[in-house]
Amino acid sequence: MQQQNPRKNVSRGDKVRRKYKYVDRSFILFLLTSFQVISFTPVIFGGDAINYKVAMLLLVYLVFEWAYVGFMRMVPKKVNFELEFIAFFLSGIGLCLQASVAPSGMLKQLITVIAGVLVYDVLLWFIMDVKRVMAVRIPLAVFALVFLAGSFVYIRYAVGAINGAYNWLAFKGFSIQPSEFVKIAFIFVGAASLDKLLTAKNIYMYIVFAMGCIGVLFLMKDFGTALIFFFTFIVISFMRSGDLRSIIFICAAALIGAVLIIYFRPHVAARFAAYRHVWEDIYGAGYQQTRVLIYSVSGGLFGLGVGNGALRNVYASTTDLIFGLICEEMGIVIAFAVVLAFAFIAIYAVISSKSAPSTFYSIAACSASAMLLFQICLNIFGITDLLPLTGVTLPFVSQGGSSMICSWALFAFIKSADVRAYPKLYKS
Amino acid sequence: MRNTTKRTYIIIFLIVAFFAGLGIMLYSFISDGDTWVANRANALIYKGGELTVAGTIYDSDGEILVSTEKGKRVYNSNYNKRLSTLHVVGDSAGYIATGVQTLYRSNLIGYNFVDGIYGTLSSDEGVDIKLTIDADVCAEAYAAMNGNKGTVIVYNYETGEVVCMVSAPTYDPQNKPKDIDTNTTGKYNGIYMNRAISGVFTPGSTFKVVTAICAIENIPDLYSRTFKCTGKKTFGKGDVICNGVHGSLSFERALNVSCNSVFSELANEVGKEKLTETVRALGFGKNVTISKAKTVRSTFDVSDSTKLDLGWAGIGQYTTLVNPSQMLMFMGAIANGGKAMTPYIVEESSEIVDVKSKVNTNIKLGEETAKKIKKLLRSNVKNYYSDNKFPGLEMCGKTGSAEVSNGKSHAWFVGFSNKAGFPYAIVVCLENGGLGYTHAIPVANRVMQKVLKEVG
């Protein structure tokens, strides 16, 4: 009888595993479709005339969701779409608010969602083979650094600053944020398989690469992204080396550096002067934060309904301040669910990294989820004045193509640690 | 590989920090949401700086003081009522900081954490508030003040309900004077201030009641003594001038005639420490909250005073400044056997809780002393001012004519009715209004008669 107890536990575990192996795809697609149709209804029918353009684009998005899942189910025989569903859900919220606030930007946003999905699947396919991944790491590192530095030089001398930062590479008709694409390379280069980890003498080369990226971002005056890179760098280097002492040393050095910057360049500190004092200057430095706070609570738990808010009239309402816009128009429940989803995905990355097919996937998944979660912290705590305002976007939801594609790519890293991501690989 | 996957705990720190931040955010949403929503920058409820969606405010009779019609705040149709209730009700733009429309705006706009202001916006009306004040009494009080600056407050000293609170100067909120913010002649100086709550004035002879309490508590043979008034009292190099030559007189008579010589002498006899102790014990120097509105502190400081200064302080001059509401509570304490009820303006309802009057614990007055002082105040009216001034009210009280550096003296009357079933206390303070006896008493009588008619 003593033997029986552990065996019973195992069988219960099996039961749970079987039950949650994958979600009911058509049911979740049905929920997604219902959510998107209901949330778009006021956008389409709310104006004086029916907005056919938005209706068409919504239809395209819905068809794309169904077709994507159907295709991936049939051809590569995938069964797990949970992460994709969450990303579709978040992108849908972003699209809806974008269509509501500025309908002209919806087409662009939709194109970047579809591009993001393609990047996601191509990247997921590419990193399936660890050998292939390890082979491109060094060329990619060089390319990313050169790309970032080149963009900076080009922007600095040919384009000029946008919003006081040199982080927008503007072309005719569209503009991209180089730092968003370098995020993908940053994780790609940082993560490594176990044999590489145990063969490499040290991580100096990686430190040089990371510091190079962060340095250029500082020159671009994109402090929010620089902070995200720095945090991700700490996560990656800790996961690679496990050396807590040198991490603490690096953090201390960075802190001293930050203090020195503030000491010698007081105008950098002046950018954050309003922090914790936003209510003292509600028409000046605290304008955005106070509006976010005022309107976030105005909507209550369930929101005022899409289109009925007032935060939409504030500058950057669909980019940096979108969390406030969700709170106001869709309610605090949905807004908190959106950001909590990222925390739960980070937990998922931790769980799946234990049985990942390589340490490359473990490190990539954990650092990608940490990067996303850290970015969310900077965004939502920045606009609600719990942290200084740094002007980073909310992944998937904020308007912006580079950010959208980068978010999908980071999700590919998170998914890759789960053996279920590669059904063929897992079964063999 | 296990070694690497073990290090994922670093992510757990981030996740925990994230949850903590989210918790703090939610907590601040819950605790501060009402003030944020009510901010004037909220374009959902403010248009051009004015409230557009908010509930109706009623007076105690159910008369509408202000309501929303078609996205505009509409005030009472009677001109005098609009003017007299302005400082209690407050203006649409929130300039009157102590007005109910300002302090209770998160209630008026119907905010709650669960629904936000969705209910208000979808129905275009917020939550209604009922006040304890009576617009008829206020209008009567405003008329009785006859254009003087100052304040009149009446409250039920057994329950704390304020039936009348008028502050002048005032303006018509429906047709706000165009030049109100640009006028430099001083016509509108302090027009946004509710003098009953935010004003402090030299108390003059009304402060003799405080000195009397200190004397009763500290001088055992007070009642058996005979005092002598020669028209002035000399302390060192200076004199305290009396309002007459009263000859020899008892303590009771001294209070009746408001003899400066006697009270300056008593102040010096008890000494600055004892006097300060009594003033503190009676709650002067601490602020109270009247339906969310914080009163201004009264000041009494004799720490650096000479004997002469202390003499002046004993009769309510020197640097002493009192708040009319504080004076009202003081009267309430005497009338109510030592127990002072904190006044309140807003009635409790399902949306507005915890506004019910509480006993003001700052005021510590013994029941015995309260009885004695009540007798003296009754004697003031009965034997000196005459009951004819207050027909049928059985008033107790004290007048005051506070000398100020600029212009006429402030006319004060503080008192209460001792009539059974009519527990109302009143404070009348007319800035530069003249003498308390000639100017404040008629106003007090007219208002109290109106209260008796409307409420009693």
Place this chain on the structure above:
Amino acid sequence: MEFITDISRIVLPLITVILLVKCILALWLGHPKEKIYGYITDMHSGERHPLNMWETSIGRGSSCDIVLDYNSIPRVQAVISRRIDGWYIFETLSKAPIKVNGTSVSKKQTIENGDIITMGKVRFRFEIADDPVQRVGKQKKKAANKTAEASSKQNRQASSQQTAAAQRANTQTRQSTRTAAASNKAGSYTVETPRVQKNVRRVTQHCIVNKDTGEIFILCGNEVRIGSARRSDIKLKGQNVGKTQAMIVLYEDGWAVEDAGSGRPTLLNGRKVTAPQLLFDGDIIAVGDERLYYRVKTKTVS
């Protein structure tokens, strides 16, 4: 429009919560069970180290996944990785020599089932594990059924030879490189000679044959569960079969049958099983109304 808003205020948060909860639960809880992909067997001590991760570090240091306490082995000796195209062994920073089947490894080397890896002065055998039970396809089962029916009147020996034949045909066509787990006899691990010809190997297969249906199961892994429960490795539909009634467990001496404690008696050659009993070729296990044969077959696979 207000009507839509009123509805969406309730429906949208509800959908959000359901959708996210369902997806997150699937992400968290639906992970496949930890599997043993292979083994590293210490041929000196006979200790068997399971490879239950895709990448496994090997060395004397406690940070390694498999700790080998030999002085001749450095702190971090090697990494064995499972990749999409097979198994690899990698050298590490220690540059300590590694030999696969006697040949030195430089940087990395593919390894296959049964390879002998020499690290330090110790030899290890590498084995690839597979699913505990290799189920036979449906068509094959029918064929086996027919065979079983045809030979039902013949004696046990003949019948089992037939089924073994069917099974051999099956494994050869579908799983030419698949092998059963450990060699079986009494503690002494027979050291296989290094491969000369890559494709020729001797394979020992341990099978369970269902007498009635003719189904064949090849025993692999550590333990095989028998019962009526769906999760059983060998699922029996017959009467009086407990959910998990019996276990066939791999011991150092070979495969043994033991009772799983379901309360229903399991019989080995007609006698009730109370303690683990070693199995020998031709034994009959009675589970409820079902009769199972234990067969051992050694053959050469090319």
